[in-house]
Amino acid sequence: MVTLQLRQLTVPPGHRIILHNITWQEFEEILTELGDHRTSKLAYSQGNLEIRMPLPKHEVAKVIIGDLVKIILEELEIDCESFGSTTFKREDMDSGIEPDDSFYIQNHARMIGKEKIDLTIDPPPDLVIEIDVTSKTQLNAYLALAVPEIWRYENDKLQINIFENGQYIESEISPNFPKLPIKEIIPQFVEQSRTIGRSPTLRKFRQWLKNMIIE
Numbered sequence: 001m002v003t004l005q006l007r008q009l010t011v012p013p014g015h016r017i018i019l020h021n022i023t024w025q026e027f028e029e030i031l032t033e034l035g036d037h038r039t040s041k042l043a044y045s046q047g048n049l050e051i052r053m054p055l056p057k058h059e060v061a062k063v064i065i066g067d068l069v070k071i072i073l074e075e076l077e078i079d080c081e082s083f084g085s086t087t088f089k090r091e092d093m094d095s096g097i098e099p100d101d102s103f104y105i106q107n108h109a110r111m112i113g114k115e116k117i118d119l120t121i122d123p124p125p126d127l128v129i130e131i132d133v134t135s136k137t138q139l140n141a142y143l144a145l146a147v148p149e150i151w152r153y154e155n156d157k158l159q160i161n162i163f164e165n166g167q168y169i170e171s172e173i174s175p176n177f178p179k180l181p182i183k184e185i186i187p188q189f190v191e192q193s194r195t196i197g198r199s200p201t202l203r204k205f206r207q208w209l210k211n212m213i214i215e
Contacts, residue, residue, distance in 0.1 A: 015052075015053055016050055016051060016052040016053070017051050018048060018049070018050050019048070019049040019050075019051070020047065020048055021047050022044070022047055022048070022049045024091050024094060027044050027049060027096060030042070030049065031087060039054065040052060040053050041053075041054060041085070041098050041100075042087070042096065042097075042098050043097050043098065043138040044089070044095060044096040044141065045094070045095045045096075045138060045140040045141045045144065046095070046140065047094070054131075058100075058131045060193075061131045061190060062101060062129065062131045063198075064190055064193050064198060064202075065101070065129055065131070065151070065153060065186060065190060066082075066100075066101040066129060067198070067202055068186060068189060068190075068202070068205055069101070069127070071202060071205055071206050071209060072177060072209065073103075073105070075213060076177075076213070078105060079108050079109070080103050080104060080105045080108050081104040081108045081111040081112060081114075082101070082102070082103050082104075083102045083103070083104065083111070083125060084101055084102060085098050085099060085100060085101065085102070086098070086099075086117060088102070088117065088119060088124060088125065088147075089119065090119045090120060090144065090145060093144040094144070095140070095141040095144035095145060096141060097138065097141035097142060097145065099125070099128035099129060099130055100128075100129050100130050100131050101128065101129040102125035102127070102128045102129070103125055103126060103127045103128075104123075104125055104126055105126040105127060105176055106126050106176075107123045107126060110122065110123065119145060124145045124146055124147045124148070125147060126148055126149060126176060127148070127149045127150075127151070127174075127176050128142070128147055128149070128150050129150075129151045129153070130150060130151070130152050130153070131153050131154075132152055132153065132154035137150070137152050139161075139168055142163075142168070143166070143167070143168065146163055147163060148163050149161070149162050149163070149176060150162075150168065153186070153187070153190070156190070156191060157187055158182065158183050159183075160172070160173070160182065160183060162175055180209075180212070185208075189201055189204070189205045
C-alpha cells in the first residue's frame with residue numbers, strides 16, 4: 001500500500017479531493033498539519049473527508065453575503081457573535097465541518113469571549129452560510145451537529161434549510177429574520193455587487209433595509 005503525505009497533494013482552485021476510511025484521529029492530525037492559515041475547506045463525516053479549494057467567485061460571494069448578514073444584524077439591533085469558517089466538530093458524532101461563514105444569534109451571549117469551541121458543551125452556530133460553486137454542501141455533517149439554519153447560495157439563488165425533526169427541510173423564510181424576504185433580496189444584492197462593486201452595494205442595501213424598518 002502506498003502512503004501519501006498531505007504536502008504531496010495539490011488541490012487546484014475549484015477542485016476537491018475525497019479521502020475515504022479516515023479515522024477521527026487522522027482527521028485531527030490533518031487539521032493540525034494543515035493549520036489555521038489556509039484557503040482549503042474541510043468536511044468530515046463518518047470516515048469520509050472532503051478537501052476543497054475554493055475559486056475567487058466563491059470567496060467574493062461568501063464575503064458579500066456575510067457583509068449583508070452583518071448589516072441586517074446591526075440595523076435590526078440584534079446581537080451576535082461571528083465565528084467565520086471555524087472548524088465545528090464532535091468526535092462522538094464522527095463529524096466536522098468548516099462553513100463559509102457562521103453566526104451565533106440566539107446563543108450569542110454564551111459565546112462571548114470564546115476562543116475554543118467544544119460542541120459537547122457549546123451549542124452549534126444558529127446560522128451558517130455555504131457557497132456551492134464547485135461542490136455541494138455536505139449536509140451529513142451539519143445533520144450530526146444539528147445546526148439550526150443553513151443558507152446555501154448556488155447559481156445566483158439562495159436556499160434556506162432549517163433543521164427539523166432530525167432532517168433539513170427547505171424553507172421560504174429565515175427563522176432568524178422572518179420578516180425579511182431573504183431568499184429574494186440576498187441574491188439581488190449579490191448580483192448588484194458584480195455591477196457596481198461591493199461598497200456601493202452595501203450602502204444601497206443598508207438604505208433599503210432602513211426603509212423596510214421604517215415601513
